[in-house]
Amino acid sequence: MRNPVLPALLFILFTFPAFTQSVVPDPGRKDFAGNLGFLSSDWMEGREAGSKGSFIAADFILSQMMQTGLEPGPGTRRNRQFFQNFNIVRYKPVNTGFSLVENSGKSYSRRDLIPEQDFIIETGPSGFQIEAPLVFAGFGISAPKAGYNDLSGISVRGCIVVVMDGYPGENDTLSPGWKLFGNDSMNEFYRLETKQRNAMENGALALIVVSGSGSLSGFEGKQVNKSMAQSAFSKIKEEAGYEDFNYALPDDQHLIPVCWLGKDACAELLKESGIDLKVTEERIADRLIPESVTLKGKNVILSAGIKAETMLVRNVIGHIRGVDTTRSIVIGAHYDHLGLRDQLIYNGSDDNASGVAGMLALAGVWQRSGKKPPCNLIFAAWTAEEKGLLGSTFFVRNFSFDNHRILLNMNFDMISRSAPSDVDSKVISIGFLKGTSDLKRMAEKCNGELIRPFTLDLWETAGHGGSDYVPFALRKIPVMSFFSGFHDDYHSPRDVYAKSDLMKMESILILANKIITVFLSSY
Numbered sequence: 001m002r003n004p005v006l007p008a009l010l011f012i013l014f015t016f017p018a019f020t021q022s023v024v025p026d027p028g029r030k031d032f033a034g035n036l037g038f039l040s041s042d043w044m045e046g047r048e049a050g051s052k053g054s055f056i057a058a059d060f061i062l063s064q065m066m067q068t069g070l071e072p073g074p075g076t077r078r079n080r081q082f083f084q085n086f087n088i089v090r091y092k093p094v095n096t097g098f099s100l101v102e103n104s105g106k107s108y109s110r111r112d113l114i115p116e117q118d119f120i121i122e123t124g125p126s127g128f129q130i131e132a133p134l135v136f137a138g139f140g141i142s143a144p145k146a147g148y149n150d151l152s153g154i155s156v157r158g159c160i161v162v163v164m165d166g167y168p169g170e171n172d173t174l175s176p177g178w179k180l181f182g183n184d185s186m187n188e189f190y191r192l193e194t195k196q197r198n199a200m201e202n203g204a205l206a207l208i209v210v211s212g213s214g215s216l217s218g219f220e221g222k223q224v225n226k227s228m229a230q231s232a233f234s235k236i237k238e239e240a241g242y243e244d245f246n247y248a249l250p251d252d253q254h255l256i257p258v259c260w261l262g263k264d265a266c267a268e269l270l271k272e273s274g275i276d277l278k279v280t281e282e283r284i285a286d287r288l289i290p291e292s293v294t295l296k297g298k299n300v301i302l303s304a305g306i307k308a309e310t311m312l313v314r315n316v317i318g319h320i321r322g323v324d325t326t327r328s329i330v331i332g333a334h335y336d337h338l339g340l341r342d343q344l345i346y347n348g349s350d351d352n353a354s355g356v357a358g359m360l361a362l363a364g365v366w367q368r369s370g371k372k373p374p375c376n377l378i379f380a381a382w383t384a385e386e387k388g389l390l391g392s393t394f395f396v397r398n399f400s401f402d403n404h405r406i407l408l409n410m411n412f413d414m415i416s417r418s419a420p421s422d423v424d425s426k427v428i429s430i431g432f433l434k435g436t437s438d439l440k441r442m443a444e445k446c447n448g449e450l451i452r453p454f455t456l457d458l459w460e461t462a463g464h465g466g467s468d469y470v471p472f473a474l475r476k477i478p479v480m481s482f483f484s485g486f487h488d489d490y491h492s493p494r495d496v497y498a499k500s501d502l503m504k505m506e507s508i509l510i511l512a513n514k515i516i517t518v519f520l521s522s523y
């Protein structure tokens with residue numbers, strides 16, 4: 001595979017004088033502790049995108065960039081300003097409906113299911129009403145090169161497709177299904193978004209997701225229904241009374257609607273179909289032969305209205321001008337968090353005031369050094385990461401790539417805490433674009449030069465994940481994303497400055513600074 005990083009490194013190496021590793025001092029805690037404390041203070045009210053607190057935070061970040069001496073950032077709509085203002089759409093489905101229609105030709109029946117108990121619908125910012133026949137398509141996985149395709153041999157055009165979540169053999173490590181799909185290189189094939197896209201590209205109108213024996217549990221009884229990601233990380237008591245929304249950029253392309261179906265509703269849907277999900281999942285996992293089938297005599301009516309509004313948000317972007325102004329490294333972190341919920345402030349000290357404070361610290365030491373880097377250093381504070389990576393996506397989507405090249409995106413997201421298992425605070429996770437092994441080696445070498453080296457958790461992405469490196473990786477721009485570990489205070493009001501590990505954060509920034517210097521000097 002051709003390495004996309006090496007040509008950029010060779011360009012820098014042979015175009016500019018050697019950039020020695022000693023010219024820029026390493027950041028210390030004095031360079032970030034104050035900013036971390038203020039950004040995560042109650043004054044910011046949790047910095048939810050579009051809220052008063054987020055605009056106060058943006059003003060504060062702007063003041064720090066100006067005080068440091070940064071120039072307004074290239075990539076903003078006007079290069080004379082630090083703010084990159086844009087709109088996002090806040091929306092949620094309302095008045096959702098799910099009706100199961102059975103029509104055998106001799107009899108007709110219709111059962112209306114109960115929202116938030118039997119089903120939940122996720123869709124884009126437009127309402128809809130669909131009535132269509134049903135097709136059961138196994139796991140909805142299309143991986144023909146791997147020898148498995150649930151959508152082969154059956155037409156889903158004009159239909160609503162029922163799929164199991166996960167992949168065959170998800171909880172059976174001895175099964176052929178696990179051996180085929182149970183590794184990182186295959187996870188793209190069973191992501192929900194991929195299943196939506198597969199069904200949509202084959203003409204399906206909507207997707208219904210049900211649970212097999214080895215998958216996440218379906219909705220039980222009167223459980224509050226949320227998306228799987230929300231359910232995994234939210235604290236119901238802490239978020240009582242919070243009205244949740246989905247968010248998008250106005251020009252986003254949306255996939256077909258998804259309906260999550262509860263256990264009892266799933267049983268009703270599949271009644272008299274001959275499909276036993278537990279048996280079907282085990283059989284597919286063992287044989288890796290799809291069992292897709294039309295559910296004859298059954299139609300579903302899906303509907304949803306939409307409550308929507310447009311909101312103004314902003315990125316804050318500054319830069320240090322390089323010798324070559326047509327090439328840049330983007331060093332970024334999101335400054336938004338979860339805001340106010342049921343009169344509780346979600347301060348978001350680690351997530352992600354830490355990343356922004358670290359980014360500003362690096363900007364400070366490089367600007368104060370007085371050394372002109374070989375290329376631009378762009379320092380960015382992204383908004384609306386918690387809403388779906390919208391700030392970084394807007395930046396990449398509107399960047400002038402015709403006359404400007406981004407050599408690397410360095411992302412900081414949660415760098416001031418450790419996972420409970422990391423009792424010695426020695427682990428740092430760094431994500432890379434798939435195929436950039438030279439960057440991995442660079443990180444390992446720089447880490448080895450630290451007085452107290454980290455235990456590195458190095459991983460790869462093809463352009464998917466939960467932080468602001470994703471829009472860059474999707475454009476095949478090399479990335480390095482720093483993360484110090486999940487903890488029990490993640491996405492809770494307990495993520496506060498007092499729990500910060502300033503020593504670990506300082507070491508992470510020293511490592512990042514060494515990597516930036518080496519990247520700008522040689523390979």
